[in-house]
Amino acid sequence: MRIRSNPHTHTTFSDGCDAPRAQIERALALGFRALGFSDHAVQDVDAFTGIPKEREADYQSEVRALAKEYAGRIRVYLGVELDSEFGLADARNYDYILLSNHYVRKGDAHALVDCSPRRDRVFAVRDEAYGGNGEAMAADYFLHLGARALEVRPAILGHFDIVKYFNGEGALYDADSPAVRRAQMEALSMVRESGALLEVNTGGMARGYVSEPYPSWDILRLWRDLGGGVILGSDCHDARLMDFAFADVLARLRAEGFGGVWELGGAGEEMFVYRRFSDRKD
Numbered sequence: 607m608r609i610r611s612n613p614h615t616h617t618t619f620s621d622g623c624d625a626p627r628a629q630i631e632r633a634l635a636l637g638f639r640a641l642g643f644s645d646h647a648v649q650d651v652d653a654f655t656g657i658p659k660e661r662e663a664d665y666q667s668e669v670r671a672l673a674k675e676y677a678g679r680i681r682v683y684l685g686v687e688l689d690s691e692f693g694l695a696d697a698r699n700y701d702y703i704l705l706s707n708h709y710v711r712k713g714d715a716h717a718l719v720d721c722s723p724r725r726d727r728v729f730a731v732r733d734e735a736y737g738g739n740g741e742a743m744a745a746d747y748f749l750h751l752g753a754r755a756l757e758v759r760p761a762i763l764g765h766f767d768i769v770k771y772f773n774g775e776g777a778l779y780d781a782d783s784p785a786v787r788r789a790q791m792e793a794l795s796m797v798r799e800s801g802a803l804l805e806v807n808t809g810g811m812a813r814g815y816v817s818e819p820y821p822s823w824d825i826l827r828l829w830r831d832l833g834g835g836v837i838l839g840s841d842c843h844d845a846r847l848m849d850f851a852f853a854d855v856l857a858r859l860r861a862e863g864f865g866g867v868w869e870l871g872g873a874g875e876e877m878f879v880y881r882r883f884s885d886r887k888d
């Protein structure tokens with residue numbers, strides 16, 4: 607079995623390297639049945655990664671036009687990646703919402719968790735807003751995300767544990783502390799209750815930051831035990847990396863006891879379809 611779709615794709619409308627058409631052409635070259643765009647939603651706070659407000663309508667119309675143009679060759683979906691803290695999107699204008707959290711935040715203090723030029727700001731939020739308590743900061747990250755999942759009811763919950771981005775060797779917080787573990791579990795339960803699929807995101811692997819997907823395998827095992835569904839996503843900012851590590855991660859999911867995975871549906875299918883590992887076709 608092969609995954610032949612990607613629901614997490616960025617373009618030059620937000621922070622991707624490629625135009626939508628180039629991403630579709632790459633998906634076709636890979637033999638994909640479907641491609642979902644998920645540029646970063648408009649933000650009124652810290653707007654630099656989001657689609658500029660004045661371009662959101664163009665994003666929607668361009669992707670819709672391409673979906674028509676390519677119909678019959680590949681299914682194209684108009685999604686959006688909504689930041690749980692600052693994202694703004696009207697769900698009625700999109701096929702699906704991929705909800706994710708890119709910020710640690712307490713009151714007015716906030717910092718992007720995965721922006722290397724702004725690394726110091728994450729540590730400043732911990733030290734100034736959280737009095738040095740990184741575990742409390744990480745716990746808040748997860749709990750904010752879980753609570754927003756219940757409000758937004760997204761189709762997909764993206765890169766669940768990307769707050770660990772700068773936590774190499776525990777620099778930011780103790781990942782095994784009871785406070786962090788408890789918050790992770792509580793957030794996972796809220797995501798499960800929201801009905802969202804949990805994304806198994808290979809974007810950090812593609813860019814060489816991490817050796818595991820987001821979330822890590824220990825979290826994915828908890829999710830499996832909650833009975834939640836998973837969907838692979840490459841968080842594609844560069845068309846060349848559109849299916850990065852999909853085959854390896856798929857094999858590992860199977861070995862970890864998942865019965866199958868969800869993916870975007872192609873022609874004549876629902877938007878999200880379940881592919882059982884035992885089906886063995888394709």
Ligand SMILES: [Zn+2]
Nearest residue numbers: 687706764765
């Ligand atoms: Zn993201």
Ligand SMILES: [Zn+2]
Nearest residue numbers: 614616687841
């Ligand atoms: Zn993304």
